[in-house]
Amino acid sequence: MARVFYPIERFAPVPPTFHLLPFRFTRLNGKELLVNEAGEFLFVPAGTVQRLTNEQLDTNTELYRDLKAKHFVYDESSSPLLDILATKVRTKYDHICGGTKLHIFVVTLRCEHSCEYCQVSRQTETRGEFDMSTSTADRAIAMMMDSPARAVTLEIQGGEPLLAFDVIQYIIPRAQRQALEKGKDLDIVVCTNLACVTDDILKYFRDEGVKVSTSLDGPAFLHNKNRPRPGGNSYEKAIEGIERSRAILGMESVAALMTTTAASLDYAAEIVDEYVRCDFHSIFLRPISPYGFAIKTRHRTGYEMGRFLEFYKQGLAHILKVNRGGYRIAEVYTQILLTKILTPHGTRYVDMQSPAGEAWNVLVYNYDGDVYASDESRMLAEMNDFTFRLGNVHKDTRRTIFTGDAALQLFQASCNQALAGCSDCAFQSYCAADPVYHHATQGDMYGNRPTSGFCARNMEVIKQLFSIIEENDRETMRILWSWVTGESVRNEVVECA
Amino acid sequence: MDQSESICTPDAPRAVVEIDRSMVSAEALLKTCYWFTRDFVCEIRNRNEHVAEVFLTPRNPASAFELASAKNAFTTSAMDFALREKIEAKTSGIRDLLLAKAFSESGVLEDLPEGVFGDTVEEMKPGGMFKILSNPKH
Numbered sequence: 046m047a048r049v050f051y052p053i054e055r056f057a058p059v060p061p062t063f064h065l066l067p068f069r070f071t072r073l074n075g076k077e078l079l080v081n082e083a084g085e086f087l088f089v090p091a092g093t094v095q096r097l098t099n100e101q102l103d104t105n106t107e108l109y110r111d112l113k114a115k116h117f118v119y120d121e122s123s124s125p126l127l128d129i130l131a132t133k134v135r136t137k138y139d140h141i142c143g144g145t146k147l148h149i150f151v152v153t154l155r156c157e158h159s160c161e162y163c164q165v166s167r168q169t170e171t172r173g174e175f176d177m178s179t180s181t182a183d184r185a186i187a188m189m190m191d192s193p194a195r196a197v198t199l200e201i202q203g204g205e206p207l208l209a210f211d212v213i214q215y216i217i218p219r220a221q222r223q224a225l226e227k228g229k230d231l232d233i234v235v236c237t238n239l240a241c242v243t244d245d246i247l248k249y250f251r252d253e254g255v256k257v258s259t260s261l262d263g264p265a266f267l268h269n270k271n272r273p274r275p276g277g278n279s280y281e282k283a284i285e286g287i288e289r290s291r292a293i294l295g296m297e298s299v300a301a302l303m304t305t306t307a308a309s310l311d312y313a314a315e316i317v318d319e320y321v322r323c324d325f326h327s328i329f330l331r332p333i334s335p336y337g338f339a340i341k342t343r344h345r346t347g348y349e350m351g352r353f354l355e356f357y358k359q360g361l362a363h364i365l366k367v368n369r370g371g372y373r374i375a376e377v378y379t380q381i382l383l384t385k386i387l388t389p390h391g392t393r394y395v396d397m398q399s400p401a402g403e404a405w406n407v408l409v410y411n412y413d414g415d416v417y418a419s420d421e422s423r424m425l426a427e428m429n430d431f432t433f434r435l436g437n438v439h440k441d442t443r444r445t446i447f448t449g450d451a452a453l454q455l456f457q458a459s460c461n462q463a464l465a466g467c468s469d470c471a472f473q474s475y476c477a478a479d480p481v482y483h484h485a486t487q488g489d490m491y492g493n494r495p496t497s498g499f500c501a502r503n504m505e506v507i508k509q510l511f512s513i514i515e516e517n518d519r520e521t522m523r524i525l526w527s528w529v530t531g532e533s534v535r536n537e538v539v540e541c542a
Numbered sequence: 543m544d545q546s547e548s549i550c551t552p553d554a555p556r557a558v559v560e561i562d563r564s565m566v567s568a569e570a571l572l573k574t575c576y577w578f579t580r581d582f583v584c585e586i587r588n589r590n591e592h593v594a595e596v597f598l599t600p601r602n603p604a605s606a607f608e609l610a611s612a613k614n615a616f617t618t619s620a621m622d623f624a625l626r627e628k629i630e631a632k633t634s635g636i637r638d639l640l641l642a643k644a645f646s647e648s649g650v651l652e653d654l655p656e657g658v659f660g661d662t663v664e665e666m667k668p669g670g671m672f673k674i675l676s677n678p679k680h
Contacts, residue, residue, distance in 0.1 A: 065629060067637035072622070082640060098628040127636070131643035138644070466576060469626050495580035 051110075059105045060120035066130070068117050070094050071471035073511055079117055083133035084385060084474040087115045088515055136389045137474060140398050140406060144193035147395065147407040149200045149420055150185060150216060152177045153209035154412060158238060158274045161306075176209045177412040182216050184438035185410035190223045191443045192408075196230035202420075207241045217253050234258050239286025240274060247293040257290050259283060261301040261323065263309060263316035271306050287323060301325055305332055305356060307348045313360035321372055329377035330360045332502065334421055335486050350498035354505050361509075368524040375528035382510055383529050385475040395419065397477045401459035404435060404452050414438040416446055418455055421481045433481055455480055458490035466494030472507045555606075556599040557613040561620055563594050570623035571596070578616060 068081045077094050080086045089108060096102045097118070102109055104120065112118045116130055154175035177185075189197060199220050201213055217233060224231035233255045250257065261283055262268040268280040290299045301323070303309075303316060313330075320328045332353045357378075364376050381392045395402025404418040414437045417423040422433030433455060436446040446452060458480035461467035470476070482499050483492030494500040513521060561571060571594060575584040582598040589595050598612055 065632045067633035067640065068629065069626070070622075070629075072618075082637065094625050094629075098625055098632070127640055127643065131640050134640060134644035469573065469623070493579075495577050 063118045063120040069471040146194045148189040149409040152212040153204040155208045156205040181414040198232040202236040240282040256298045258300045314363040327375045380528040399461040401478045557609040559596040561594045566624045573623045574620040
């Protein structure tokens with residue numbers, strides 16, 4: 046339903062002609078799906094676009110009024126409300142304003158795990174030369190604080206960053222002091238497998254307001270298979286660490302992410318159930334990144350995107366079932382896309398931004414001072430591909446990094462509005478460009494969409510979401526809206542009753 | 543479109559799609575082919591000034607049914623790209639102005655987009671809530 050209250054124009058004489066506003070369209074489930082520049086959409090009967098372009102649509106119909114209300118047409122009795130539409134477009138693309146928000150510090154490459162698909166190309170846990178030096182940390186903090194963003198996030202990762210806890214203790218107070226001096230809000234997150242965590246470390250995090258993000262790939266048999274470590278007890282360590290972290294930091298300060306390996310594909314429901322058992326309320330069904338060691342070992346860990354999409358659909362169906370049973374748990378990728386589809390807002394998730402979030406919204410400071418456009422860019426460098434190395438904190442400034450050849454080449458391929466295959470796509474305003482992914486998988490930052498795993502994934506997921514929206518099952522939509530708004534399903538049920 | 547593939551032999555089973563060139567532009571046809579290149583080698587030949595033929599040779603063995611489906615899908619897709627061109631032609635001026643306004647930090651456009659765009663309803667309301675810029679050059 047596009048309207049609740051009829052505008053006054055409804056009661057005015059029927060306009061003889063109308064004009065189009067810009068939109069894109071696709072065919073879905075026997076209908077045409079129209080999407081305007083601000084991402085607002087409308088399902089219309091097949092043939093409507095033809096009648097619109099031929100200006101043969103009857104202006105005295107509900108369909109016409111819906112099209113007018115949703116900014117697909119305007120006529121002499123109405124304004125195109127260009128300022129409103131422009132505001133909506135600006136809101137959708139708000140992520141390009143304000144400068145780099147996410148700053149990832151790779152404080153060490155050391156790790157005591159030996160995951161085959163490891164995204165950070167780990168070193169052994171005793172080799173201290175792979176730790177970030179204090180001088181590099183100083184320069185990286187200065188570059189982070191040089192970002193015009195009013196609020197920045199400092200994400201500390203590795204390797205296993207807790208193996209370099211002294212570096213963490215060096216960085217955090219300096220970053221906090223400089224943020225205070227510059228009037229910036231500072232969020233700090235440490236990404237850790239929690240195997241080495243102690244109560245003293247957690248108390249330090251609590252005192253400094255640090256959040257923890259950990260890895261949980263599913264039940265013990267799957268997690269331990271994916272994440273081998275001495276003792277074969279990665280899962281047990283993770284669960285124990287999650288419990289201790291929650292006890293000291295609080296429930297809201299501990300999050301978990303999963304990686305989908307080939308071994309995961311048959312266990313979508315079991316993985317979701319594990320997250321429920323551990324009392325998490327979000328889960329991110331994400332495919333393995335085609336970078337770093339994942340490329341070397343893809344015969345063991347990799348899979349076709351089609352197989353992942355089956356996994357995703359099974360997982361989403363199970364998550365919805367769990368929600369119908371009264372336990373609220375959101376699937377994060379669905380949540381990101383639905384926010385883009387159902388609300389005027391965009392997303393802070395840098396992998397799904399256009400212009401691409403790489404460099405623009407995230408910078409990675411490696412242990413050796415090299416600056417990369419994204420974590421994935423750094424993984425490529427571990428495979429001796431330095432395409433997305435933007436500079437080094439000891440040699441460059443923020444200005445030289447953003448005006449260097451590496452950044453400019455990246456930016457040229459960053460807008461899906463100007464990419465072959467994307468420029469006409471109805472899902473353009475919900476999707477992204479991801480030049481790093483396409484460089485890694487196709488050897489071309491611009492990418493070939495018909496053979497792109499990124500495109501296949503997003504096309505399929507977005508189509509599935511629109512099918513759900515079009516079906517408009519009340520209970521399902523209530524659950525999905527609760528993911529978008531962050532409100533509990535139970536509260537919404539009470540409010541609607 | 544891609545004529546170098548060894549699969550594209552005279553004997554290979556393929557679908558042939560006839561396209562009315564007055565309905566579908568060369569650009570729309572190329573855009574259609576672009577999306578079919580994952581599964582087909584696409585070769586375009588102009589039969590005459592009115593009709594183009596597109597030869598779709600599958601990259602993997604395909605049944606007669608699959609070829610017929612591909613032919614129908616290609617025709618539908620080509621017509622859709624032709625429609626998109628029409629929409630673009632009718633709305634590109636407004637789109638340029640819309641994006642210029644959306645991303646103008648100051649709210650004042652230094653270089654107004656080409657084209658004419660007037661909002662008669664809003665122009666009749668000097669105190670109207672929504673001020674629409676029109677191009678003074680026209």
